Each structure stands twice: as C-alpha cells, then as structure tokens.
Amino acid sequence: MSNAVIECLKNHRSIRNFEKKKIEKKVLDEILESGIRAANGGNLQGYSLVVIDDQDKMKELGIYDTPLVIIALADVYRNKKWFETFGEKETPVNTTYSFFINNWDALICLQNIVVAAESLGVGTYYNGNVTSMDVKSVINNPKYTFPAGMVCLGYPKNEGRLLDRLPMEAVVHYNSYKIPTEQDIKKWYGEKEHFFQTRNTEKRLQEFKNSGIFNLAEAYSKNKFKKDELDELSEGIKRNITQSGYDVL
Numbered sequence: 001m002s003n004a005v006i007e008c009l010k011n012h013r014s015i016r017n018f019e020k021k022k023i024e025k026k027v028l029d030e031i032l033e034s035g036i037r038a039a040n041g042g043n044l045q046g047y048s049l050v051v052i053d054d055q056d057k058m059k060e061l062g063i064y065d066t067p068l069v070i071i072a073l074a075d076v077y078r079n080k081k082w083f084e085t086f087g088e089k090e091t092p093v094n095t096t097y098s099f100f101i102n103n104w105d106a107l108i109c110l111q112n113i114v115v116a117a118e119s120l121g122v123g124t125y126y127n128g129n130v131t132s133m134d135v136k137s138v139i140n141n142p143k144y145t146f147p148a149g150m151v152c153l154g155y156p157k158n159e160g161r162l163l164d165r166l167p168m169e170a171v172v173h174y175n176s177y178k179i180p181t182e183q184d185i186k187k188w189y190g191e192k193e194h195f196f197q198t199r200n201t202e203k204r205l206q207e208f209k210n211s212g213i214f215n216l217a218e219a220y221s222k223n224k225f226k227k228d229e230l231d232e233l234s235e236g237i238k239r240n241i242t243q244s245g246y247d248v249l
Helices: 004-010 025-036 055-060 077-085 096-119 128-132 182-188 190-199 202-210 216-224 227-244
Strands: 047-052 068-075 123-126 145-154
Touching: 004 096, 025 047, 025 096, 047 096, 068 077, 068 096, 096 123, 096 145, 128 145, 128 227, 145 227, 182 190, 190 216
Parallel strands: none
Antiparallel strands: 047 068, 068 145, 123 145
16 A cells, blocks of 8 residues: 555655755745644744755855755744733743754654655755754854754755665564564664675775774764764754753753
C-alpha cells in the first residue's frame, strides 16, 4: 500500500550539491505555505521562519553554494507582544515548557517544508549546527527566540544517494521500551557495517586501521563524538538559550 506522499517520504535524500538556479517565488511560497500549515501547540505557531537568499549572510553562517536557507526560530516574542498589545503584560510565556513546545513547532514546520520541497523537485538538507551558531549577529532575531533548526534548499545537481536506515524493530517499541541485547545490536547495525566495509576502498580502510578504527562504531565514536568539539557546540547552545530569555538553564 503506497501513494505519492509515502513514496516521497521513503525516498528522502539529503542533497548538498545544488544547481546555480533560484527557486521561483511561486514555488517557494507553496513550500512555505505547506510549512506553516503544520501541526503546532495550541495553534499559536510558536516559531518564525527567516528565509535567507543573501549569499553574504549565508557565508557568515558557513553556508556556501546554496540558493536558499530557511532558519526556523522557536519564537515566543511574537505571542508575547500579542498578549501585551491586548493588556496581558504578565503572561509567563518564556517557560521551559514553552521552550520545548516552540522548538517542536519549529521543527515540525521545517519537516513539512522539506517534504513539500522534495515533492516539487527541490533538494534539501538539514544543518544541525544552527542551534550553536551566533545567528543573532546575522539575522537580528530578538530576545525570546532561539534557532531551532535550519534547512538548505536548491535544485539538485544529482539525485543523491538513498542512505540505509535501521530496521523498524531497532527503533519501534510497542507499549514499553525493549532493552536490546548485544546480539540485537550486531544484527541491527549489520547492514551499516557491511556498507562501511564494502563502500570504502582498501586504501581508505587501511587509513582507518592505521588510526585505530576497525569498524563503523569506532569511526563514529572517534570522528563524530570528539569531546572538545562537542563541548564547543554545547557552549554555543547554552549561549543561545541564555540570550533567548527562555527560563531553561
């Protein structure tokens, strides 16, 4: 059982090489409209979208050769101002609860944008580092906003590669969490390990071995979980939370 929506979802590919072609306004408007129709807490739409097509601003964000970027902000500033405009000046909007709900709203909106874009032939990829970036200096977002997510968009130069995913049994639990055994882990991650061993050249595998990496788990652990880099990213997130005025830390 399938349809066009399901096929689009199942064939998602991150695209990082884009044509030097602008996304037409009517296409962009359709994508954005699809985004803001997303589910959200209390129908308050606790987010704002900042659309960036200024290449200089993108460079400040470390983004290159990309036609368009959308930053989704968890945003309680707008609703705070709404309440104040109608006399509600003491509404506790910047709570920990609001922070998480607004972040969820922002990310759900972004995912709608991704699905809509891909259905119209526009490629996308998420940039997760935005949560730690100093975006305020680039987009001038006010207090009571936080950079929840960022998506880069453009017409693909190529179709990209459909990456493997863990089997459903590895990520779906019914009624309670099932603690996996080592045998389960080896089974679930077997396909990923197979690709690691077969898609890398012998030379590349030898380079890994020379640096003490013999399997995919070690490659991720040693390359993606470097404590000094993660500490730096974490400090950026803490700074952005503090600047946002949300009562989280």
